[in-house]
Amino acid sequence: MKNHFKYLIAIFTITTSCAELTQIVQTIEGDRPLTQTEVANGLREALKIGTDSAAGRLSQVNGYYGDELVRILLPPEASVITDNLNRIPGGDKLLEDVIIRINRSAEHAAKEATPIFVNAITRMTIQDAFTILRDGDNAATQYLRNHTYNELFNLYQPKIESSLNQSIVAGVSTNESWESLTGQWNRLAGSLAGQIAGFNTVEINLDEYLTHQALDGLFLKLAEEEAKIRTNPAARVTALLERVFGSSEAQR
Template identity: 40%
Template structure:
């Protein structure tokens, strides 16, 4: 007879005299293969922290955004209209290439600040959240992180992005170009001279995409579970699937 069935046969006798809290804890441990809900929460947090840290580090490397077409931040349509129109203007003939390189450099620089922000948010995850996420789809943890932290991360990330854009002169290059465009005769609609919000949004999208890939890897690839706790927690997911 399987061990799991034997445990359920003898469990009522083992729990005689226990409090309701002790009974719930024991049942929870049996149902989760020896893992408590707290173990599951710790495992999920560990997985997310690994994914967030590795994802941020990869994107923070020189060329982390720009060299990978999956993550490269492209110019918004209104910016491309400006760069196309200014191609023949002295000083602006390679404007698109310059801005594209600079905004991605800015995002790469800002990504160095992202990991601690993610880790702090992950620590706020409740046990109930973690148990539900373990039973969710391959990117359930990343989706939770995105939904629960995007607003706060934007508030923290935007100043870093703007500082990085200033560091690489991207804001100045764009302001000069946008101002020149807006002063053109017959310009129908002025363009926004502020790149910060757009680059911040795109940088965070890339970061969440990278974290999602890390989560999928941990869920599907046993060798990516680099600690004993990760192996035990995600073994429960494997058993369900």
């Protein structure tokens, strides 16, 4: 049997050109069913590429600040701060400085996000991989969100809190202004007159709110990277990615 196989290989080699032989091998390889290991490794590879790209882009200067889709802004309730800053000379610049500092903090934190993603990717099981491949759309992004969010929050939050504690005017920080102004508003809202007027108290922890905003931006960019790999063959930069996601695409 082994000798017959050798003869067949010899015949193929003699009667076909190298290009034709390569095409035959690729066709046979492409028709071979995906193994569990290939699916798992393909998803891990896709996640590593996607997280490297998303975190890398956001970690650059203006990665957050220069992108309107992910730029971190103060919550709408912060109008009690922004309205007051607008009334003082240079207030607009002071406000913009605060926004820049917050976004710079997020950009700095993004530089340290990759190891957290890699750790979650390494722990991914074969069953996880098949679920991600089957569910499609942003299933990989949701997997990482579920498995890294708390750790990423702990990475981002201290950096953003530090930016909020920096003085903006007259030795007063954004956090101090926020607490003072929302405290005054809440006393009014909680008074009889405030209740009659239907005022609502503002119960927002500023650094937590902004950290959630920063992470929403990170996962938004990761979802964009995942979509590219799932829908654009040109984004499948390795043979394994093409095989895994090309096969998944063909089954739809």
